[in-house]
Amino acid sequence: MKRISLLLTAVTLLCLQSCGQRVEQQEQSSNLVDVRLRQDVTPLQRYAYKAWYSETLRIPLAVSWYLTKEHTYGKSQRKNFSFTPDNDIPNPVTTFDYMQSGYDRGHMCPAGDNKWNRTAQEQTFLMTNICPQNHNLNKNAWNDLEQLCRTWARRYDRIYIVCGPVLRGTNHKTIGRERSRRITVPEAFYKVVLRTGKYPAAIGFIYENVGSSQPMRQAIHSVDEIERLTGIDFFSALDDDIENRIEATSNLSDW
Numbered sequence: 001m002k003r004i005s006l007l008l009t010a011v012t013l014l015c016l017q018s019c020g021q022r023v024e025q026q027e028q029s030s031n032l033v034d035v036r037l038r039q040d041v042t043p044l045q046r047y048a049y050k051a052w053y054s055e056t057l058r059i060p061l062a063v064s065w066y067l068t069k070e071h072t073y074g075k076s077q078r079k080n081f082s083f084t085p086d087n088d089i090p091n092p093v094t095t096f097d098y099m100q101s102g103y104d105r106g107h108m109c110p111a112g113d114n115k116w117n118r119t120a121q122e123q124t125f126l127m128t129n130i131c132p133q134n135h136n137l138n139k140n141a142w143n144d145l146e147q148l149c150r151t152w153a154r155r156y157d158r159i160y161i162v163c164g165p166v167l168r169g170t171n172h173k174t175i176g177r178e179r180s181r182r183i184t185v186p187e188a189f190y191k192v193v194l195r196t197g198k199y200p201a202a203i204g205f206i207y208e209n210v211g212s213s214q215p216m217r218q219a220i221h222s223v224d225e226i227e228r229l230t231g232i233d234f235f236s237a238l239d240d241d242i243e244n245r246i247e248a249t250s251n252l253s254d255w
Contacts, residue, residue: 032160032194033064036233042089044128048120049109053086053128057167057184058093060128062232063108064162067153074115081111081121086128093127097183101175106133106189108163110146131165132175132185136211144216145191145205152255156195162234163191166206185209190226192234194246201254202235202246216252223247 033050041052041061049065083105085092098105108129114120123129133142153159165186174182192204204226205219223234224247235243 031237032196032235033066033162034237035062035064035162036236037061038231044086044088046109046120046123046126046129048114048117048123049129051108051128052164053089054184055089055091057172058091058182059131059165059184059186060108061230062162062164063129064160065109065113066158066160067113067149068158069154071113071116072150072153074117074121076115076118076121078111078115078121078125081125083125083127083130086126089128091181093130093181093183095127097176097178097181098132099177101132103132103175103185104135104138105130106138106142112146113150131189132183132209133189134209134211137189137207137209137214141207141214141216141219142189145207145219148216149191149193152193152195156197158195160194160196160235161191162232163189164230164232166190166229190221190230192223192226194223194235194238195255199254200238200242200246201249201251203250203252203255220250220252222250225250 037052039054039061041054044051044053049063051060052062053060083095085094107124108131109124111121111124114124149159149161166188168187173185175185176182186209188206188208190204190206192202194202202223204221204223206221207214207219227233
């Protein structure tokens, strides 16, 4: 009996230790995808991502998540979901606001990154995760970048991503039939990607919100450059020495 009891105790301790490690890894991942914004935003915590939403502009200014190798696979299908107003905010955007606008409802956190869980994928269709995006950009260069991120997640087991709109100046195009429900159209979009581990690296991309061809190599920027452009502080939970080093570079060959 003592032997069985000791065995059960050892198993319990191993389970508790394993669970503790998973929780610690989860908390660390959540910290790494936090961002600091200067603008007044409403933070929204979802099952698989975080969004920092501007109720004035009616678009998210940043959406962050981590993507694991396991998250790149799954049975959930986007055809089972529809774009949905987010009732956690007042005056929520609806698909009606996009009708005949000429713009796609562009996912920031992609549905394709969340096939691993039905709730995770369903919540990517909340309109607080959506920006007006040029159709050709959405279906081509932006989609190519999403696919590349999945390749990196499989290669490195886990990466950290933040993306959102680039807003230049103070006068922006808007869409929406009702004056009180106008939605800001971004001039461009950014995406920054981080990997940790033995050889940490970070890279950023900026794509103009237009339909013309945009080669990926021309879209590459350092995270530092995108921080200066957007006023957002990415990956601030990193050790300062690592953060300063990797955010200053932008080499696709490092990936």
